[in-house]
Amino acid sequence: MQYNFDEIIDRRDTGSLKWYYTDDTIPLWVADMDFKAAQPILDAVEQVVQHGILGYTKPTDALYDSIIKWHGSLYDLQLTKQNISFSPGVVPSLALMMNVFTEVGEAVLVNDPIYTPFMSKVEQNGRKLVLSALKEVDGKYHLDLADIEAKIIEHDVKLYLLCNPHNPGGRVWTIAELEALLAICKKHNVAIVSDEIHQDLTLTGHTFIPFLTLAKGYEHNVVSLTSMTKTFNIAGIKGSMIFATDEALVKKISQQQHLNDEYELNLFAYRAMRVAYEQGNEWLTQALNYIEANIDVTVQFLEKYLPKIKVMRPEASYLIWVDCSAYAKDDQVLYETLREAKVELSAGFKYGQEGHLKMRINVACPRVLLLEGLNRMHAALGVTATSS
Ligand SMILES: Cc1ncc(COP(=O)(O)O)c(C=O)c1O
Structure with missing residues (x-):
């Protein structure tokens, strides 16, 4: 089946987080796509409704198999x-x-910049947040392994939260980078939790390596977190998975989940997840082709009309991290200037100190909307340019 990603579907007044406006703002921020989900998923959800009984539910063997x-x-x-x-x-x-890996007051290391909840969850849970800035070399982020090791020693870090593929920088960490990181964590007995939610959105020319495939002999200290919701654009259904291959660790995770009864999903999530993994590939291939073309369009547009913006081309997913420092001096002013031009991007400063004067553009929308958003960005920043 051929999907039409150019179709504009009105999401206003649907309770959409991304489209909360009452005016005609173009939202290129929170990470969901303005594309209809795969037909088999929509059919499966509809079948649940048609069946008519929405009672208690549990994962089936068929779901695990998928x-x-x-x-x-x-x-x-x-x-x-x-x-x-x-x-x-x-x-x-x-x-x-x-709670699985640390006690209150202990140190947790994350990179900077990083998807905001990596920082907020550490602090809200009373742990000590330690940041290691990513190094930008040749337009790409790299892990600063020396800094990571130094921080681990200095703060007696117990847990490292890895984001792979990285949000907001779009890196898909290579096997060499992951092995080097693992060696450091092993040496200092630091647990690793790898958020791999963007894994299935890896783009042409890059290879995603699940951290667990490298963890032999260290499985007791490694967990992967992933989900079908980002891949198949069904985040509103809610649902995700925790992977751990060490028996004692699985037991510990289960005990923690049972404290708040946090291990069950709803009927729609279980059903959508299975169908997505069994029949979603056709949609995903087409969605990724469309997204890659949107990335090209965005990069070319910015090169032509806002040439001083430094663009970090993503290796995965549909989020483009751009450095606007040539066009702005203040983070809040930058965000508000764009908002006034009726285009909303994610403000870089929310992703850590390294996000200063940066913005994140979500390009997973019909191309016409994307181009309108980019034109508004050009109009806003072209006028306020501090250097020509
Ligand atoms: C790296 C990363 N982790 C987690 C999430 C959100 O996951 P969930 O909706 O399953 O809580 C996002 C959403 O953008 C993300 O980018």
């Missing part, structure tokens, strides 16, 4: 049913991991 097959065939990540737990979201799981 998850095991997807991860085995795409990433050579060999899982068993016992390795898989469910959670309402990756962010709730990040928070849960504080």
